[in-house]
Amino acid sequence: MKIVVCVKQVPDTETKVVIGGDGLSIEPTDVKYVMNPYDEYAVEEALKLKEAAGEGEVIVLTLGSEDAQPVMRTAMAMGADSGILLKAENAALADGLAVAKALASEIKTLDADLILTGKIAIDGYGHQVASMLGELLDMPVLPTAKTLEIVDGVATIHRDIEGGKETVQANTPCVITAEKGLNDPRYPALKGIMQAKRKPLEIKDVVLDAGGIEILEMSYPARKPEGRIVGEGPEAAAELVKLLRDEAQVI
Amino acid sequence: MSNILVFAEQRDGQLKSYALEAISEGRCLADGAGGTLSVCVIGAGITDLGATIGSYGADKILMADDAGLAVYSPGGYAKLLSDALSSSSAEVVLLSSSAMGRELGAILAAKADASLLSDVVETTWDGDHLVVKRPIYAGKAFLRVAAKKAPVLVTLRPNVFAAEEKSGAGSVENMAVALGDADAQVTVAETVMKASTRPELTEASIIVSGGRGMGGPDNFNIVEELADTLGAAVGASRATVDAGWRPHADQVGQTGKTVSPNLYIACGISGAIQHLAGMNSSKCIVAINTDPEAPIFKVANYGIVADLFDVVPALNAAAKELLA
Numbered sequence: 400m401k402i403v404v405c406v407k408q409v410p411d412t413e414t415k416v417v418i419g420g421d422g423l424s425i426e427p428t429d430v431k432y433v434m435n436p437y438d439e440y441a442v443e444e445a446l447k448l449k450e451a452a453g454e455g456e457v458i459v460l461t462l463g464s465e466d467a468q469p470v471m472r473t474a475m476a477m478g479a480d481s482g483i484l485l486k487a488e489n490a491a492l493a494d495g496l497a498v499a500k501a502l503a504s505e506i507k508t509l510d511a512d513l514i515l516t517g518k519i520a521i522d523g524y525g526h527q528v529a530s531m532l533g534e535l536l537d538m539p540v541l542p543t544a545k546t547l548e549i550v551d552g553v554a555t556i557h558r559d560i561e562g563g564k565e566t567v568q569a570n571t572p573c574v575i576t577a578e579k580g581l582n583d584p585r586y587p588a589l590k591g592i593m594q595a596k597r598k599p600l601e602i603k604d605v606v607l608d609a610g611g612i613e614i615l616e617m618s619y620p621a622r623k624p625e626g627r628i629v630g631e632g633p634e635a636a637a638e639l640v641k642l643l644r645d646e647a648q649v650i
Numbered sequence: 651m652s653n654i655l656v657f658a659e660q661r662d663g664q665l666k667s668y669a670l671e672a673i674s675e676g677r678c679l680a681d682g683a684g685g686t687l688s689v690c691v692i693g694a695g696i697t698d699l700g701a702t703i704g705s706y707g708a709d710k711i712l713m714a715d716d717a718g719l720a721v722y723s724p725g726g727y728a729k730l731l732s733d734a735l736s737s738s739s740a741e742v743v744l745l746s747s748s749a750m751g752r753e754l755g756a757i758l759a760a761k762a763d764a765s766l767l768s769d770v771v772e773t774t775w776d777g778d779h780l781v782v783k784r785p786i787y788a789g790k791a792f793l794r795v796a797a798k799k800a801p802v803l804v805t806l807r808p809n810v811f812a813a814e815e816k817s818g819a820g821s822v823e824n825m826a827v828a829l830g831d832a833d834a835q836v837t838v839a840e841t842v843m844k845a846s847t848r849p850e851l852t853e854a855s856i857i858v859s860g861g862r863g864m865g866g867p868d869n870f871n872i873v874e875e876l877a878d879t880l881g882a883a884v885g886a887s888r889a890t891v892d893a894g895w896r897p898h899a900d901q902v903g904q905t906g907k908t909v910s911p912n913l914y915i916a917c918g919i920s921g922a923i924q925h926l927a928g929m930n931s932s933k934c935i936v937a938i939n940t941d942p943e944a945p946i947f948k949v950a951n952y953g954i955v956a957d958l959f960d961v962v963p964a965l966n967a968a969a970k971e972l973l974a
Binding site for chain 2: 410412413414415416418425436437492494495496499521522523524525526527528529530531533534535538539540541542543555559560561562563564565566567568569570573578579580610611612613614615616617618619620623624626627628629630631632633634635636637639640641642643644647649650
């Protein structure tokens with residue numbers, strides 16, 4: 400079984416966003432970059448599938464700058480066999496379809512049985528690349544998997560939907576996105592980290608399709624007017640409820 | 651002149667509240683550009699919905715009503731929406747930022763070679779170009795983005811745009827439905843709906859959330875009781891989800907759900923940066939915490955510095971009395 404896992408390098412969730420001098424991107428100084436948390440579940444799941452099958456290959460695929468390599472090495476230290484970095488400038492907030500096209504054209508050459516990735520990248524929050532990949536590769540997409548089982552070429556996932564749960568199936572090859580809870584990603588062991596340094600990581604230059612969008616400006620959330628402490632005990636509850644009804648008019 | 655197409659999401663014959671919001675926003679955009687507003691609705695036994703959609707300002711209602719469409723299938727629905735895009739010659743397509751809307755938007759974008767702008771909170775026309783505002787890093791910052799190529803697809807964040815009834819009725823056009831096996835690559839084997847009567851987190855106009863200060867999973871009953879009094883959804887911080895107290899579906903924050911209700915009540919939540927990112931666009935925020943220095947108070951409109959185990963039941967009693 401050949402599994403391609405798409406991973407993205409993103410700023411850690413603790414990052415305080417500072418807008419850079421160009422007004423269009425974030426200031427990278429002091430930002431700690433990590434593997435997109437949902438992609439970690441995807442890597443772990445790929446490794447579990449390979450281990451359960453007793454054979455197979457896990458390829459990490461990243462679109463990003465040259466600086467994204469540490470994240471790919473992390474995936475390899477966890478156990479992925481090799482990596483392909485599609486090197487592009489300004490990939491972080493690029494048009495989703497342009498990203499999907501670049502990934503799809505590489506995946507087409509790999510003859511994979513399964514494409515795994517996180518359900519969303521926590522930087523751009525575009526929530527679209529995986530579904531686009533499915534369409535471009537003509538593969539079914541099983542989104543937000545909380546469990547995954549593959550038997551005789553049929554993938555079955557459980558996922559949460561608004562107000563309930565669903566069991567969904569598709570034939571492989573397919574694209575599956577990982578939701579929190581799918582597994583507990585392993586920490587790379589020292590041996591894995593040493594081995595990862597020698598694993599093949601191919602770097603290919605790609606030029607992203609311009610897409611149909613132009614980023615005009617990046618801004619901070621609107622500042623809220625100073626709040627007010629209503630009280631310091633349960634007796635403030637009645638006053639608060641009145642404020643919510645009469646002043647804020649939200650109940 | 652730009653024509654607008656809206657995908658109006660329905661489940662079980664009921665239009666979602668955010669579908670009405672999308673139709674209203676579509677009406678505004680169509681008026682701004684002197685174009686026609688078409689609304690596509692897909693399902694089984696949904697003829698009644700035409701009148702409602704018309705009353706929110708649709709000029710034309712593209713209705714795909716077929717027994718085979720009772721259960722959502724991404725391939726089948728996307729194909730029909732693609733047909734609707736062709737027949738409406740729309741330059742802007744609006745969907746909702748829900749699980750279904752996001753998925754259909756992405757598939758349609760790939761089919762139509764169009765860009766998709768997600769989770770949009772503001773739209774304007776700049777001449778012929780649509781310009782939108784959308785959050786990135788889960789709301790730690792926003793982008794203003796111009797669409798330079800038509801068509802462009804947009805998913806709107808629920809609860810942000812106003813739904814407004816108009817006088818008038820659109821003309822209904824029934825779409826031809828011919829689904830092949832290739833359109834159902836993904837099969838839903840089973841759906842189990844929760845018995846809960848609480849609203850969905852991302853759609854709720856009020857959310858009551860609990861954090862580490864709740865002390866344990868059993869204590870969430872006071873949060874749930876307050877939520878039920880207010881008709882609210884229950885949310886949770888990452889700490890409580892990681893501790894196994896609450897399901898991940900309830901998590902608000904950068905690795906959970908991004909929400910913008912009218913009222914967000916944070917109980918025992920200190921306000922980690924990734925949590926604030928997910929909820930600071932709420933219209934009114936209430937914080938209940940024993941620590942006056944907790945970051946949550948910096949984004950709160952109203953705060954009570956006290957033990958939540960005293961305040962939350964008192965709040966529930968006061969709310970019950972007021973709403974009775």
